[in-house]
Amino acid sequence: MTQPGQEHEQSAATGASVNTQGAVDLSSLAGGSAAPAASSAPSAAAHGQPSQASPSAQGGADSWVLAVQPPQLQEVIQLSAQVPVVLVIHDGGEASQQMRGTLGEAVDAQQGRVLMAELDAAVHPEIAQQSQGQLPVATAFLGGRPVGEFDAQISADQLRQLVEQMVQLATQNGMTQRMPAQSRRAVDGAEGHQEPEIPPLHQKAHEALEAGDYEGAIAAYDEALRENPGDSDAQIGRAQVQLMSRTRGVDLETVRTAAAEAPDDVEAQIAVADVDVLGGHVEDAFTRLVGFIRTHHGEDRERARAHLVELYSIVGDTDPRVNKSRQQLARALF
Missing domain, CATH: 3.40.30.10 (Glutaredoxin)
Structure with a gap:
C-alpha cells in the first residue's frame, strides 16, 4: 500500500x-x-x-x-x-x-x-x-x-x-x-458580520488538549454530549482524544510482538489497530479487526466490532476506506 x-x-x-x-x-x-x-x-x-x-x-x-x-x-x-x-x-x-x-x-x-x-x-x-x-x-x-x-x-x-x-x-x-x-x-x-464561534465546551476540550490534559479534554466532550447527545463533533472529538490517550508512550514493536504471540487476544489486536491508525495504515487496522471478527465469537467479537466502529468515526464516514471496510464487516458478521 x-x-x-x-x-x-x-x-x-x-x-x-x-x-x-x-x-x-x-x-x-x-x-x-x-x-x-x-x-x-x-x-x-x-x-x-x-x-x-x-x-x-x-x-x-x-x-x-x-x-x-x-x-x-x-x-x-x-x-x-x-x-x-x-x-x-x-x-x-x-x-x-x-x-x-x-x-x-x-x-x-x-x-x-x-x-x-x-x-x-x-x-x-x-x-x-x-x-x-x-x-x-x-x-x-x-x-x-x-x-x-x-x-x-x-x-x-x-x-x-x-x-x-x-x-x-x-x-x-x-x-x-x-x-x-x-x-x-x-x-x-x-x-x-459575525459567524458562530466554537462551542464553549469544545473550546474547553481544545484548551485541555493543548495543555496535554487528555482526561480534561474527554471530560469536556462528555459534558457537551450530556447537553446534546446528538453532537457528532463532540462524539468524534472524544474518540480522537481517547485514541491519542491510549497510544501515548506505546512502543510499536512491543504491541506488534504481543499481537503476533496472542492472535486470540482481542485487546492485543485492538492495540495494533490503534497504532496502525496512528501510523496512517488505516486499511491495515481495519483488515486486522475485520479478520478477528470473522474468526471469533462472543464478547471478544463484539469488543472488536465496537472498537472498529469507533475507528471508523475517527477516520471519517466519508473516507472510501471506511465504506470499503463496512462492506467487509457486514460480510464477516453475516
Whole structure:
C-alpha cells in the first residue's frame, strides 16, 4: 500500500514544481519520525493578516491556521494522518510575515482540507538555534512524515502550488476529510458580520488538549454530549482524544510482538489497530479487526466490532476506506 509520504517523495524526485533549495530539515524538532494520529487540533489559535489575533475576537472568517508551542509539535505531526499539515517556524521579520500571510491564505482557501501550524521561534531560542537561523522555514507533513521543507527562497506562487499539491496527494491517497476551523481570521468589512464561534465546551476540550490534559479534554466532550447527545463533533472529538490517550508512550514493536504471540487476544489486536491508525495504515487496522471478527465469537467479537466502529468515526464516514471496510464487516458478521 502506497503511503502518502512515499508518493510525495516520488513526486519530488521526478521534478515537482516546488523549489526546496536552501530548505532546513525540521523533522528532528518533533522528536524524529513519529507515527501520526487522527486527532483533534491541539488548540484553536487565531490568525490575523498575517499576525495572530485573539481567538475571542468577534467577526472575521473561519481559518485553519493555529498557533502551537514546542510540546505540541508531536500532535501537529499526528494531525497529518487526517489532513496535510504545514508547520511554519517564524520570527518577527518581514520574510516571515510574507510567508505566513501567503500560506495562511492558501490554506484557508482549501476550507479544511489542509491545516497550517505556526511556531514563533522568537520566544523559543532553542527552536531558532536548531533551525540555524534560517527563518522562516516550513515543513509539509503528510501521513505523519515530512514530505518537504521550504524556506524564504520559495516564491509566493510556489507556496500556493505547494498547498494545492499537498491536497491533491492527500486525495489520491484516500484522505478526503475536512477539519473544522481552528481559529478566526480578520477580514475587511467583517465588523458587521459575525459567524458562530466554537462551542464553549469544545473550546474547553481544545484548551485541555493543548495543555496535554487528555482526561480534561474527554471530560469536556462528555459534558457537551450530556447537553446534546446528538453532537457528532463532540462524539468524534472524544474518540480522537481517547485514541491519542491510549497510544501515548506505546512502543510499536512491543504491541506488534504481543499481537503476533496472542492472535486470540482481542485487546492485543485492538492495540495494533490503534497504532496502525496512528501510523496512517488505516486499511491495515481495519483488515486486522475485520479478520478477528470473522474468526471469533462472543464478547471478544463484539469488543472488536465496537472498537472498529469507533475507528471508523475517527477516520471519517466519508473516507472510501471506511465504506470499503463496512462492506467487509457486514460480510464477516453475516
